Amino acid sequence: MVSYDATPSISQVEQRMLELVFPDQGEAGAAAAHHLSAGGSRVRARLAIHAGRALGLSPRGTIAIATACELLHNASLVHDDLQDRDPLRRGQDAVWRRHGDAVAICTGDLLLSAAYGALAGTGAAAGSLIARMHARVGAVIRGQCEDLALQGGQVGALAAYERVASGKSAPLLILPIELALVLAGRYDAIGAAEHAGARFAIGYQMADDLDDVARDALNEELNIVAVLAAAGEARPREAARALAIRRFEEARAAAASLPRGCGGLLAEQSFARATALATDLETT
Amino acid sequence: MVSYDATPSISQVEQRMLELVFPDQGEAGAAAAHHLSAGGSRVRARLAIHAGRALGLSPRGTIAIATACELLHNASLVHDDLQDRDPLRRGQDAVWRRHGDAVAICTGDLLLSAAYGALAGTGAAAGSLIARMHARVGAVIRGQCEDLALQGGQVGALAAYERVASGKSAPLLILPIELALVLAGRYDAIGAAEHAGARFAIGYQMADDLDDVARDALNEELNIVAVLAAAGEARPREAARALAIRRFEEARAAAASLPRGCGGLLAEQSFARATALATDLETT
Numbered sequence: 001m002v003s004y005d006a007t008p009s010i011s012q013v014e015q016r017m018l019e020l021v022f023p024d025q026g027e028a029g030a031a032a033a034h035h036l037s038a039g040g041s042r043v044r045a046r047l048a049i050h051a052g053r054a055l056g057l058s059p060r061g062t063i064a065i066a067t068a069c070e071l072l073h074n075a076s077l078v079h080d081d082l083q084d085r086d087p088l089r090r091g092q093d094a095v096w097r098r099h100g101d102a103v104a105i106c107t108g109d110l111l112l113s114a115a116y117g118a119l120a121g122t123g124a125a126a127g128s129l130i131a132r133m134h135a136r137v138g139a140v141i142r143g144q145c146e147d148l149a150l151q152g153g154q155v156g157a158l159a160a161y162e163r164v165a166s167g168k169s170a171p172l173l174i175l176p177i178e179l180a181l182v183l184a185g186r187y188d189a190i191g192a193a194e195h196a197g198a199r200f201a202i203g204y205q206m207a208d209d210l211d212d213v214a215r216d217a218l219n220e221e222l223n224i225v226a227v228l229a230a231a232g233e234a235r236p237r238e239a240a241r242a243l244a245i246r247r248f249e250e251a252r253a254a255a256a257s258l259p260r261g262c263g264g265l266l267a268e269q270s271f272a273r274a275t276a277l278a279t280d281l282e283t284t
Numbered sequence: 285m286v287s288y289d290a291t292p293s294i295s296q297v298e299q300r301m302l303e304l305v306f307p308d309q310g311e312a313g314a315a316a317a318h319h320l321s322a323g324g325s326r327v328r329a330r331l332a333i334h335a336g337r338a339l340g341l342s343p344r345g346t347i348a349i350a351t352a353c354e355l356l357h358n359a360s361l362v363h364d365d366l367q368d369r370d371p372l373r374r375g376q377d378a379v380w381r382r383h384g385d386a387v388a389i390c391t392g393d394l395l396l397s398a399a400y401g402a403l404a405g406t407g408a409a410a411g412s413l414i415a416r417m418h419a420r421v422g423a424v425i426r427g428q429c430e431d432l433a434l435q436g437g438q439v440g441a442l443a444a445y446e447r448v449a450s451g452k453s454a455p456l457l458i459l460p461i462e463l464a465l466v467l468a469g470r471y472d473a474i475g476a477a478e479h480a481g482a483r484f485a486i487g488y489q490m491a492d493d494l495d496d497v498a499r500d501a502l503n504e505e506l507n508i509v510a511v512l513a514a515a516g517e518a519r520p521r522e523a524a525r526a527l528a529i530r531r532f533e534e535a536r537a538a539a540a541s542l543p544r545g546c547g548g549l550l551a552e553q554s555f556a557r558a559t560a561l562a563t564d565l566e567t568t
Contacts (some may be wrong), residue, residue: 112393
């Protein structure tokens, strides 16, 4: 079992994630453990840990929500890679390539169940945390279905693009801070966390698209530059970059407004990304 | 929202399941709702309701665990049908046939998440319920992986057959009574519930095999009659039937020993199945 240090840390989250996927029990457990051991930035766990510390939550509660969010994210990666037939994840064979489709389905299921399992030790708040988490999982799945339905197609308007861009990734960026706010009883701030996460997700997708304009055009994949070009923008690439910067700035402002600095890490990340894009803009 | 009648009923479970899969939100929600609307015996929900009533649980708690167990079972059906490429479920196209593989993965994920979502309203017990449920989900997934690995192969010994037979179905037969016992604080009786569920699952698989001897031989699928024949039984079919009866009788005895008659429905089902097989035996 994880021993709860005075200061919650990523290494405690790593240990707890491993415990929860039963790495010694069957092929899916081994596959999940291997997938987790291949690394990842653990952004969602870091957001939860930062928020938990800022809000003065117990180490046990903080580790629980950080572990839950990170496991959910990894569940979605394993199933997304299978759905999209992406062969590589973190420089290694994706689970479906290494273990086959059926075991990849089981592995994602195990990670999803483990995410809820992570919330078991949160006492009286467990029910509220579960309810929030299921609502966000529902939103992610809806976003993923919309994304799948769009593949090979196009969306016309910017609003539709932004809805798709935030649909499948915003919920899991919002959740770490949201669960920390629930544990702290700060339900009043969840709206701002939602706004910050959604803006960040949109900015992130736009920045990603800017790196992939040519490839996406070739594969007929949705790309903000193509959306703006179709809308009549004379310089769609520059317009897209400016729009991404604006979204990151909105995310930063909303995250910075959260109580007791609990959105500080998301604000920092937003600022860093806006700055990187602005520097890019000047040198283009 | 579900209104909690004084007497928990299957129709309340049906309504709660629908709410939890967000039927109006996206293709996976619609697919999950359609899958649920196609019927099913709701055995796991009935086991939970029977146990909840017997143990004097609150209607809200009873509906929550019944809904959770039934949603879990349906999540496993949607993903199993995809993994096994079973085209039909309850006389209709399986989700993967109707919506494609990617949406079927999302639909199973949604049902799995909804199962945990169902536990949100269980108050202080939610954490314990989650922990139990995740442990059983882990066991189901392990059993499913073992079953997948065996397809086209054979197991030699009866013990191995019984392990596979109980591996993927026993956990979800145990869970309804187990969660009721947790809500009632009767942890002492969980071992007996586990035994009853495992024996029932083995008996059930053997009875199923007896109906499919010829087809399983053709498809090289695991079948108790083939296992006993390989072990040198002169009359393997009769031996299999006798063994199935014994397993149902063991299940009945263990279920009947549970506190306040909370295993009464499982005991009844076990008795009815043992009797049906014994009658069969006499007329063969």
